[in-house]
Amino acid sequence: xxxxxxxxxxSQEYQLGFTVDVEEDTVKAGLDxxxxxxxxxxxxxxxxxxELRKKxxxxxxxxxxxxxxxxxxxxxxxxxxxYFSAPKKAPNSLDEVDQSIxxxxxxxxxxxxxxxxxxxxxxDAVFDSVSVKTTFSKELKEKGIIFCSISExxxxxxxxxxxxxFSVVPMSDNFFAxxxxxxxxxxxxVYVPKGVRCPMELSxxxxxxxxxxxxxxxxxxxADEGSYVSYxxxxxxxxxxxxxxxxxVVELIAKKDAEIKYSTIQNWYxxxxxxxxxxFNFVTKRGLCEGENSKISWTQVxxxxxxxxxxxxxxxxxxxxxxxFYSVAVTSKAQQADTGTKMIHIGENTRSTIVSKGISAxxxxxxxxxxxxxxxxxxxxxxxxQCDSLLIGGECGAHTFPYLDSKxxxxxxxxxxxxxKISDEQLxxxxxxxxxxxxxVSMIVHGFxxxxxxxxxxxxxxxxKELLNLTLEGSVG
Amino acid sequence: xxxxxxxHINIGNxxxxxxxxxxxxxxxxxxLMGKNGSGKSTLTKAIxxxxxxxxxxxxxxxxxxxxxxxxxxxxxxxxxxxxxQNPVExxxxxxxxxLRTALNAKERYLEKKETNAADFLKLMRKHxxxxxxxxxxxxxxxxxxxxxxxKKRNEILQMEILEPDLILLDEIDSGLxxxxxxxxxxxxxxxxxxxxxxxxxxxxxxxxxxIAPDIVxxxxxxxxxxxxxxxxxxxxxxxxxxxxxxxx
Numbered sequence: 001x002x003x004x005x006x007x008x009x010x011s012q013e014y015q016l017g018f019t020v021d022v023e024e025d026t027v028k029a030g031l032d033x034x035x036x037x038x039x040x041x042x043x044x045x046x047x048x049x050x051e052l053r054k055k056x057x058x059x060x061x062x063x064x065x066x067x068x069x070x071x072x073x074x075x076x077x078x079x080x081x082x083y084f085s086a087p088k089k090a091p092n093s094l095d096e097v098d099q100s101i102x103x104x105x106x107x108x109x110x111x112x113x114x115x116x117x118x119x120x121x122x123x124d125a126v127f128d129s130v131s132v133k134t135t136f137s138k139e140l141k142e143k144g145i146i147f148c149s150i151s152e153x154x155x156x157x158x159x160x161x162x163x164x165x166f167s168v169v170p171m172s173d174n175f176f177a178x179x180x181x182x183x184x185x186x187x188x189x190v191y192v193p194k195g196v197r198c199p200m201e202l203s204x205x206x207x208x209x210x211x212x213x214x215x216x217x218x219x220x221x222x223a224d225e226g227s228y229v230s231y232x233x234x235x236x237x238x239x240x241x242x243x244x245x246x247x248x249v250v251e252l253i254a255k256k257d258a259e260i261k262y263s264t265i266q267n268w269y270x271x272x273x274x275x276x277x278x279x280f281n282f283v284t285k286r287g288l289c290e291g292e293n294s295k296i297s298w299t300q301v302x303x304x305x306x307x308x309x310x311x312x313x314x315x316x317x318x319x320x321x322x323x324x325f326y327s328v329a330v331t332s333k334a335q336q337a338d339t340g341t342k343m344i345h346i347g348e349n350t351r352s353t354i355v356s357k358g359i360s361a362x363x364x365x366x367x368x369x370x371x372x373x374x375x376x377x378x379x380x381x382x383x384x385x386q387c388d389s390l391l392i393g394g395e396c397g398a399h400t401f402p403y404l405d406s407k408x409x410x411x412x413x414x415x416x417x418x419x420x421k422i423s424d425e426q427l428x429x430x431x432x433x434x435x436x437x438x439x440x441v442s443m444i445v446h447g448f449x450x451x452x453x454x455x456x457x458x459x460x461x462x463x464x465k466e467l468l469n470l471t472l473e474g475s476v477g
Numbered sequence: 478x479x480x481x482x483x484x485h486i487n488i489g490n491x492x493x494x495x496x497x498x499x500x501x502x503x504x505x506x507x508x509l510m511g512k513n514g515s516g517k518s519t520l521t522k523a524i525x526x527x528x529x530x531x532x533x534x535x536x537x538x539x540x541x542x543x544x545x546x547x548x549x550x551x552x553x554x555x556x557x558x559x560x561x562q563n564p565v566e567x568x569x570x571x572x573x574x575x576l577r578t579a580l581n582a583k584e585r586y587l588e589k590k591e592t593n594a595a596d597f598l599k600l601m602r603k604h605x606x607x608x609x610x611x612x613x614x615x616x617x618x619x620x621x622x623x624x625x626x627x628k629k630r631n632e633i634l635q636m637e638i639l640e641p642d643l644i645l646l647d648e649i650d651s652g653l654x655x656x657x658x659x660x661x662x663x664x665x666x667x668x669x670x671x672x673x674x675x676x677x678x679x680x681x682x683x684x685x686x687x688i689a690p691d692i693v694x695x696x697x698x699x700x701x702x703x704x705x706x707x708x709x710x711x712x713x714x715x716x717x718x719x720x721x722x723x724x725x
Contacts, residue, residue: 420568424528429565432525433579433635434553434586443578447569447618 030079031057036182039084043151043185046158056171056181063175069338070367070399071307073280081245083183083216136200145198145229146191150218153189160191164222168251168288168315176247176282176309180216184249187218192227192258201457203232217248223258225291230261232460246305247282256291256318261299263456265464268304273362275334278306285312286342289321289350297324298341299455301464303471306335311369313342316350316378323352326452328464330471331364331396340370340401345381345411354385357449360396361472367399372413374406381411389419390448392441392472442469478503478643478674479524484535486516486523493519495699496535501643504671506688508710509678511696512718517678518562520696521645525559526552539643554586556642560632560649567619572631573601575619580638604637607667609660626657633664644668646677650684662687682714695721 028035033054040050065076140147146157154161171181192198223229233250246268252260262285271278281304287296298312314323325341343352358366372383389398400417422444430440445468446453453461479501486494493516501507511517523530524537526549536543544552567575581591592600601615608630620628629649636644646665650658662684665675669688677690685707693710695703695718703709703721712720 423565425565426567428527428549429561429567430575430579431549432553432559432561433575433639434550434582435579436550439578439582443570443575444567447567447571450569 029082031081031083031183033057035083039183039185042084043154045151045154048158048162049154052166052171053182056178059172060175060178060182063172063178065175069309069369070365070401071309071336071338073307073336076245076280078179084185139199143196143199144193145196146189147202148189150184150187150189150220153220157189157191160222161189161220164251164253165218165220166251168253168286169249169284174284177249177284180218180247180249180284184216184218186216187220187248188231189219190221190229190231192223192229194224195226196224197227198229201230201232201459215246217246217250219248219250221251221260221262222253223255223260223294225255226257227255228259228261230263230457232263232265232457234265234267244277245280245282248284250283250285250312252285252287252296254287254289254291254294254296254321257293258291259295259297260287261297262287262312263460264298264300264302265460265467266300266302266304266308267467269306270304270333270335271306273333275306275336278335279304280307281305281309282307283310285310286315287313287323288315289318289323289347291321292318292347293320294318295322295324297322297326297455299324299326299452300328300339301452301456301467302327302329302337302339303467305337308335308337308339310337310339311341313344314352315344315346316352316381317346318350319347320349320351321347322350324455325352325354325356325370326455327356328359328449328452328468329357329366329368330359330361330468331366332361332471334363336365336367338367338369340368342371342373343383345372345374345378345383345408348378349380349382350378351381352383354383354387355451356385356387357452358387358389358398359392359445359448359472360389360398361392363395365397365399367401369401369403371403371405372415374408374411374413376407378408379410381408383411383413385413385415387415387417388448389417390445391419391421392445438469438473441472445472478540480538481520481524482536482538484520484523484537485533486519487531487533488519488529492533493699494523497696497699497701499694499701501674501676502692503674505692506669506675506677506690508685508690508693509676509696510680510693510710510713515696516699517696518647521559521647521676521678524552524643524645525549525557550582553641554583557645558636558639558641558643559645560629560636560647562647562651564620564628564632566621566623568621570619572617572619573598573615576601576635576638579635583639600638601634604634608634608637608664609656610634625652626654629653629661630657630664633661637664637668640668642673644673644675646675648678648680650679650681658684659687682710685710697721 036053036057037050040053169177172178190202221231252262254260268279268281289296296314300312302308312325316323323343329337329339331337340356341354354370356368358368360366368387370385374381387400391398398419402415404413406413422441426444427437427440430443431437446465453464456464481497481499484494484497485492497520509517519530523532532545537545577597584591605612605614610630620631623631649661653661665688693705694701
């Protein structure tokens with residue numbers, strides 16, 4: 001893709017997104033202090049937040065974009081991007097929506113009413129989800145669980161936000177985290193009090209809520225001592241966004257005996273067969289197992305985006321704490337993914353498990369990049385890593401970059417890696433038993449991903465399977 | 478059941494079958510023998526529609542229809558089953574799940590009610606026991622880490638559950654110990670009836686003593702050169718393929 005085209009796509013947002021809106025919703029392209037003030041004002045933030053944003057901007061200006069990932073894309077002109085997008089005008093009916101999206105919804109079995117919600121079409125009917133949401137909110141409140149947007153949290157729970165935001169991912173952690181710290185516009189905040197087990201899966205979506213949260217999301221989840229929470233992010237339905245650049249940050253903090261389970265399905269628009277128009281997704285996700293016996297588990301199913309740069313990590317500070325990373329990353333068409341994890345063992349007897357399944361089809365390029373670091377104090381630390389790659393067809397690629405840094409002779413670190421190809425003989429065997437070629441591919445792929453899907457909450461797992469079928473459709477034959 | 482007429486097959490650019498004429502009759506057990514490289518496996522591949530084979534001439538009439546251009550899965554759904562000489566391993570795909578998917582696909586094709594998971598498991602357990610297989614085969618990955626004998630029994634298990642009409646067994650007896658051979662032969666005998674046709678490819682008489690075939694064919698250099706009864710097996714066993722050669 002030529003630079004000119006990228007610029008065109010990036011600047012399109014500015015033209016299309018803002019000329020129709022009233023004046024006070026417009027912000028010029030580019031990034032400076034005025035833009036931050038504008039965002040902060042729009043989000044009705046307390047003044048201290050604006051100061052933090054300015055600090056982050058200052059740091060970001062001194063940093064440069066990382067070029068070590070195994071990703072190839074034209075340079076991004078950060079000054080041509082607009083950092084506050086007002087909600088786009090919703091279509092009036094599904095007839096105005098791109099047919100390919102409707103087809104995908106139907107294949108995923110998303111009901112018509114929900115399809116309308118996903119597209120932001122106003123609907124008169126009263127939804128179950130509305131009442132469900134009210135019931136949920138009440139139940140959460142009774143248990144003292146806070147579940148709200150990050151903007152609300154800044155206003156209503158400033159002490160919690162001040163204490164924990166930037167505590168796991170410092171604003172200067174990396175180029176994209178710094179960018180996010182300066183301009184983030186939305187996200188989720190969760191606090192689970194001591195000893196409370198959150199009674200339900202928390203989801204950002206209820207699907208309807210998914211709109212306009214994508215570009216610079218910031219999520220902060222705190223599980224206090226002895227608590228448990230399972231949080232689901234994303235949605236299997238294909239998500240389009242006119243903003244090409246995404247840079248999210250997620251911070252998790254698990255105190256003593258607490259457990260956080262974080263599941264993601266990512267299906268941002270991957271672009272056309274040449275990757276044109278797809279989302280560039282640069283995400284920083286990190287969890288801190290701060291207390292003893294705490295546990296953080298990341299499970300991700302990544303099927304979308306033209307570029308994915310993402311390493312959900314765990315800092316295992318508390319003794320006996322546990323970090324887990326289960327990932328399925330699919331790259332098809334011209335998609336590229338450089339994804340993996342970091343497990344930093346600091347406390348004694350800390351344990352981590354990494355199971356990464358990369359699937360490449362068509363011209364997709366899939367890289368696993370993982371770091372296991374064991375500090376001198378982490379006696380008895382154990383890690384097991386398994387990285388498997390599956391290739392479908394001859395034009396795709398799989399790459400594995402494992403890094404190991406152990407400073408404790410007492411630690412045990414194991415790494416296993418395999419690369420396999422769906423062979424013609426495997427496909428033929430299944431076809432000889434009466435399955436179509438697509439069903440055969442799907443059966444082999446699901447078998448390959450089984451260990452990861454087993455970690456997902458059930459409903460999410462069903463969606464993930466459907467999504468995988470859809471993503472790989474047409475990749476054989 | 479199947480009527481093969483003047484079948485020429487290329488694999489790559491090499492002609493392997495050079496005008497095969499073969500009729501397999503309903504309710505009969507046929508045997509196909511021949512030297513290594515004579516084209517036996519190629520013939521089964523042609524019948525099931527394997528990617529490798531290129532039909533350059535001739536026809537394969539199955540139940541009155543020329544299936545040369547029919548997709549492999551449709552041939553399977555129409556009742557053609559091949560027990561592979563070397564069954565592939567597919568890691569992560571549960572054996573029971575795989576086989577139920579195959580059975581349900583066939584039931585859908587025949588517009589029959591699909592067997593549910595509970596009933597299927599009962600059915601599978603019964604056959605696994607009859608075949609003397611270990612019960613953990615049910616939940617293991619398809620053929621992954623199976624011994625040679627276990628793989629062959631697993632092929633027979635699939636055959637018994639899918640109840641095909643035309644069964645091609647490509648060296649089902651190779652590498653089997655006495656017990657496994659007996660279990661496999663019994664499985665085959667259980668399915669023998671007046672409507673079903675077998676084509677057994679083998680190099681050895683052993684399995685045929687259990688199965689008692691009706692008709693024996695000898696394939697040589699890409700053609701069927703001899704058809705007869707069990708006496709052909711005796712002849713080959715005692716004098717080798719040269720005996721046929723002399724005869725021609």
